Amino acid sequence: MPVINLVIVLIAVGMLLWLVNNYLPMDAKIKKILNVVVVVGVVIWLLQVFGVIGNLGTMRIGG
DSSP states (O other), X not given: OOHHHHHHHXXXXXXXXXXXXXXXXXXXHXXXXXXXXXXXXXXXXXXXXXXXXXXXXGOOOOO
């Protein structure tokens, strides 16, 4: 993935998260949970992009 695409995706995710935090009326706890979920998702995605972890679609949980 080219670096410019990576930067565009990160900016888009950041802008969407900012818009949700500022303009959607939600309880503070729900916003905090949403922020944590998005940040964890982006970190996992970045680790996959840089090859630190493999494709999670091929992992199996359980037997």
